[in-house]
Amino acid sequence: MTRRFVNILWPALMTVIEKEDPASKQNLMPGARKAVTAMKHQEAIAESNFSQTHDEDTKQLTPNPLLVTGGTVNPGKQGVTGLTFKTQGGAEIKISLNKTLLHALCRLLIETTMKADWDLGLVVGAAAGIMVPEDKTQIH
Secondary structure (H helix, E strand, C coil), rough: CCCHHHHHHHHHHHHHHHHCCHHHHHHCCCHHHHHHHHHHHHHHHCCCCCHHHHHHHHCCCCCCCCCEEEEEECCCCHHHHEEEEEEECEEEEEEEEEEHHHHHHHHHHHHHHHHCCCCCCCCCCHHHCCCCCCCCCCCC
């Protein structure tokens, strides 16, 4: 994915996340709504396992990398979001993500764009101000 594509994709992903969040249906101030969205994101990330490495036995579909040039985000029924990526060669890659996987994808996009130094400032809700302790102890 290119920087430009991620910059266009991100608002669509945030729209889906915010619409799926019960806080979006409540009459909350925007700051409070963003904080609740950020907490829900942290909860979903806590359920994810990022420790598994890439499976080297996976068969490669093409000998060359695929350049994503377009796509769609389809909020689906029962909390499943459909992503369709269109490549420069005309191929389509379709992915279905439940809520936890959608949040995991967002985390991976945040980390990857930070490593690439793209300066997109991607955050979920008001996540920039929320820190979750590593030892998972409760703080007051």
